[in-house]
Amino acid sequence: MNLSKKANANSAASGLSLDRARDAWADAPGWARWSVYLLLVIGALLLPNQTIGSFMAPSSTDWASMLSDQIAIYVLLALGLNVVVGMAGLLDLGYVAFYAVGGYTIAIFASKHGWSFWETLVLAIVFSALAGVILGAPTLRLRGDYLAIVTLGFGEIVRVTAQNSSYVNGPRGIQGIPHPPTLSEFEIMGVQPLKYGLLDSRPYYYLLLFFIILTIIFVKRLDRSRVGRAWAAIREDEDAAELMGVPTFKFKLAAFAIGAAIGGSGGVVFAGKQTSINPDNFTFLVSALILAGVVLGGSGNIPGVMLGAFVVAWLPERFRFMQDYRMLIFGAALVLMMIFRPEGLWPSRRRKAELAEGTGGMGSMGAEVAGPGQAAAAGEVGK
């Protein structure tokens, strides 16, 4: 994504110099920041370019469809899951359920009832937010890992229900979902960015990019608002937050609904691009990979989460030439990356501080007592 430049800078300048870069960024005047944002957006717009693609994608794969089918979708979903996991600190292992609700909403209403793409988009966002509330209302009183297994169960319930319902054709799924209607035929640099056809993947990438930018703005504003502060309080210490007068249940439900709505919008674009969906598109592995993207990138930090989702979506595709072994290597890579950067590739500063204290937001593992030598290790992580 548009992060690749920043990511390189990140890996080049590690440790303290990264902090210096962050200070500089925080002190930078408004115009400087806006010009960086503008550059990033232009970079993202130019990303489907074949020159970049020849390096990023294996030769047999179309880079633009890799971007739209895998990478951009994962980045959008990771941004949505980040609201739940990174900001509110609720572990959701069944995020794919909301993605599925979005996908099936457009499949049913567009292909069976003839609604247009944009109408179903709105409907799907409402439905998936509702699904978030329906799942959240009875279960959000649960703590930590109980919530994790319940959300995992919910994800499986949605998938198995789709598999068993003849209304949505069971395991065969729904075909013939219409593409989004073409908005305009205008052409720029050889692309028709608003013409959603069968052959060119780039318009879908631009559509997703539009969603991603909207989501970033929305989530960033939320994070800086009263809602974001409430989430931070809940994440750090739920009991304390409740005692200080934060209506924790209400804010947790809001996090679920907002995360779900973002996931649902991802499902709509996915279904509109693929024109067919079936329950196998929505397995637990998708939830696991998106969560891996969030944690790998640096839970709670928006650029980090996008970087993580990019890595998780891109790595297995890039190494497709290794065929069967690519997932094997990917699994090992996940373990190694977590061992060497347990706080994520690009953590937020606050999270890093939490990690140094040994609580890490989601709490640390048990049986982890600072014996001799371990205190030094903790100090190392905290630098």
Add this chain to the structure above:
Amino acid sequence: MLDDFINQFWPSTVDGLSLGAIYALVALGYTMVYGVLRLINFAHADVFMIGTFAALWTVRSMGVDQVGGFALIGVVVVMAVVAGAVAGGSAMLLEVTAYRPLRKRGASRLAALISAIGASIFIQQLFGTVIIRHVFGTSKSGGKLPVNEHFRKLKTVIDIGPIHVSNDKLIVFVGAVLMMIALDQFVNRTKLGRGIRSTAQDPETAVLMGVNIDRVVQTTFLIGGIMAGVAAALYIVRIEQTDYFVGFLLGIKAFTAAVLGGIGNIRGALAGGFVLGLLETYGSSFFGSGWRDVVAFSLLILVLMFRPTGIFGESLQQARA
């Protein structure tokens, strides 16, 4: 619906108990690791899967030529020993490679969870691409590995009152219960078991009292692995085939069972396994087999709504009472 349910009541009960026994054994691994480390060991399902391959390999290379019920017991014991050893070893290896480095760095539980998911993907793919091909000599497509024909001849039907039970289901049930009793005695009676309980209760104090945490964690993984291995042998006896992804769904169910009983609680995991196995089988005879998983997970959500920490509540040390 109701007629099916009534007609199928006794067969369902037998099926449910033998299925629940396997769930319970696998759930033990989840609940013990959770009790000690507060970690959902996602790769435990794949330790189970490794066990099924070990058991299958054993039964294939044994060349059974006897017929009849009692020979099965001997075969199952050999399978369980091999599978338990292989799975226990794998679980310890898993702990050393995927969790210990994170633990030493004081990583968050979320990071450990992702490491677990990565390890799970790795093990599955290792079996799907390498082991099946090079050890068992089958290609990945249609990679279901069945047992040999001789093994099937060992199964007979026994009548207990009005109920017909096939001997393999009986062996699964009895074998699982024996393992559970052994584990319960180990955790409650031995010095190492006391170490495990004290670590679960309060790791810091346990260290001050001279408990070697690393050894406790290793033992916990070893025991969980052995239990999963025995469960895998029993699974092969019942299902007669395996594949590299069999661990996934069974693992989720077993974890569900552990949560149902109250995670971290050993006896709770046992009860949760049997409750889940029974209700799932009843549910599938009531609603149709396609809805089996929906019944299981809906049950989980329902129970947790009313008992937010499982049926018996949390914590390993309470299991002592």
